[in-house]
Amino acid sequence: MANDGLxxxxxxxxxxxxRNALSLITQQLRETGSELRAISADFAASDKTEKDITxxxxxxxxxxxxxxxxxxxxxxxxxxxxxxxxxNEESLSKLIAKKDEEKAKLEKIGxxxxxxxxxxxxxxxxxxxxxxxxxxxNITQEQNAKAMSRVRTQMNDTDASISxxxxxxxxxxxxxxxxxxxxxxxxxxxxxxxxxxxxxx
Numbered sequence: 001m002a003n004d005g006l007x008x009x010x011x012x013x014x015x016x017x018x019r020n021a022l023s024l025i026t027q028q029l030r031e032t033g034s035e036l037r038a039i040s041a042d043f044a045a046s047d048k049t050e051k052d053i054t055x056x057x058x059x060x061x062x063x064x065x066x067x068x069x070x071x072x073x074x075x076x077x078x079x080x081x082x083x084x085x086x087x088n089e090e091s092l093s094k095l096i097a098k099k100d101e102e103k104a105k106l107e108k109i110g111x112x113x114x115x116x117x118x119x120x121x122x123x124x125x126x127x128x129x130x131x132x133x134x135x136x137x138n139i140t141q142e143q144n145a146k147a148m149s150r151v152r153t154q155m156n157d158t159d160a161s162i163s164x165x166x167x168x169x170x171x172x173x174x175x176x177x178x179x180x181x182x183x184x185x186x187x188x189x190x191x192x193x194x195x196x197x198x199x200x201x
Contacts, residue, residue: 005092017084021073021077022077022151024118025070025077025154026154028066028070028160029070029093029154029157032063032066032067032161033161035059035063036060036063036165039056039059039060039063040168042056043056046155048175050176053172053175053176054176056172057169057172057173060165060168060169060172061169063165064162064165064166064169066163067158067161067165068162070158071155071158071162074155074158075155077149077151077154078148078152081144081147081148081151084144085141085144085145085148088137088140088141088144089141091137092125092134092137092138092141093132095130095134095137096134097132098130099127099130099131102123102126102127102130103121103127106123106124106126106127109123110143114178129173173191
């Protein structure tokens with residue numbers, strides 16, 4: 001083989017295990033998005049009591065934890081893909097260097113023995129095989145770059161969702177503080193009213 005010891009350019013996400021892992025992450029993203037929409041709708045339809053706010057906060061917190069786990073998994077997958085992409089680039093560089101070396105041999109054989117010689121024809125096949133491998137490797141790397149881009153997009157979308165969920169929890173926390181403050185003020189007014197009744201009795 002013309003590329004013995006050069007290493008192969010591997011298609012990222014090509015294994016069934018890898019595809020299944022990314023498919024699972026995609027499904028988790030859909031389910032989490034659906035859950036977040038349900039939480040928002042349920043809260044909008046509620047009386048927004050302190051109990052409603054607490055329950056909604058807990059649901060958002062659970063969804064946030066899931067989002068963070070999804071992001072962590074995506075980050076791990078992207079890191080693995082990035083490392084393999086770099087390895088592929090090294091393999092591709094070796095293939096190109098090997099092709100250049102074999103092409104130089106071809107030109108030397110042609111000059112010494114002629115282009116119709118058996119040695120020249122055999123070496124021509126070696127160069128052609130390497131060129132074929134390089135073309136295939138370039139196509140694979142283009143596909144790899146697209147696969148990495150999709151994962152990166154999922155990471156960005158998940159990160160944005162995390163920020164949004166975090167803000168929702170913060171808003172609910174402020175709602176809780178307002179609700180508690182109103183309750184305290186109401187209790188204070190009730191006590192003042194009772195005191196006024198006692199004074200007039």
